[in-house]
Amino acid sequence: MRWQEKSSGCDPARIFELVEGSLGPGEEREVREHLARCRGCRKLYEREAGLSAFLGSMRHCPPPVQRGTISRGVAMALPTRSAKARAAWSTLAAVLFVAALLDLERTGGFELVGALTGAFNELSGLISGVAEAVHTGLSVVSWPLFVVLGVGTFVDAVIAVVVLAFVRRSRRA
Incomplete structure (x- = not known):
């Protein structure tokens, strides 16, 4: 080769x-x-x-x-990251750590937890509201949707029977 x-x-x-x-x-x-x-x-x-x-x-x-x-x-x-890359990542980690410490010091720490809890409650309320709206919408269209799906199933079955009959006739000929 x-x-x-x-x-x-x-x-x-x-x-x-x-x-x-x-x-x-x-x-x-x-x-x-x-x-x-x-x-x-x-x-x-x-x-x-x-x-x-x-x-x-x-x-x-x-x-x-x-x-x-x-x-x-x-x-x-084994190959590793270059010294420059390790130094850059270490510096970034240190800066982020110091920023987090300063933010906790500024806010008192517990305010951060309270803010996260409040955001979670708001998100939970939003999800609950969307679920209620979807439930209401589906309850309004459920019977018409059921009828349309039933008619579609019947039409598909008729088409399948016609196609099978046509294929069988063409094989006999």
Whole structure:
């Protein structure tokens, strides 16, 4: 099978197969030629080869002391967010935490709970009112709707009988 570049870029599956050693000699040569030209695929290959080698070396390590934990070495080898992204998220979390504390201090805390309870009561009243309106509307149109649905069912049954009779006659002919 020839090396195929997809419309969105390169084929990472072939790189993973190269790392695993599951490619034939010709396919391996094609992928290695591509790696010589493509920086992104080369970086992916180097990362996967390093991770594969590290995981291979972990097979000879004793199991972790605590059950259900991940070896610290494996956890440290896994890709994580960049330091800039972690710093940005940490800063955002701290700002939101401080804003929430200041709001609780300003309102006295209990006023927030009271406001939420009031909003819930208003929402509950709205839902109850909508349910009552739907019930009233359905009670007004229920008999006419029932009659229309009954007539429609009867018409559908007649059409089905006519179609079946027509199909049977056309098969006999």
